[in-house]
Amino acid sequence: MREHNRFLRGMSAWMGFHAVPIEYERQERFAGQTKYTLKKMLRLASDGITGFSDKPLTLPMTFGILLMLLSGLGLIALIVLAIVSGVAPWLWAVCGVVFVQGMSLFFMGLQGMYLGRMYDELKGRPLYIVSEKHNLD
Incomplete structure (x- = not known):
């Protein structure tokens, strides 16, 4: 590759190589310290x-959906509170801002998914890996 x-x-x-754990006891470093900063x-x-x-690219989409659901629940709570008693006007604005931020994160995650697919194509990894060839001479 x-x-x-x-x-x-x-x-x-x-x-597709299978990995198996191997238990061993590591001895102390003979001399010096690691150079791996x-x-x-x-x-x-x-x-x-x-x-x-591609999980890091889809995290904004997940958070965006959660924020939109949260703002939807907040909107329902605000409607109930508005019917029962008065609600401060700034709470409606906060609910709207949270919804817009959720939409923004959702679309950022959608762009991330497209970028992830383009990245996979650009890596040029083979579709198949042939371990042995028989009678192809």
């Missing part, structure tokens, strides 16, 4: 998350 950001743990899982560890985590999952 010709990718610039190679996350080997994810690539081996993507290709926090920045490098965060980059490794970022490569793993963004290279093999």
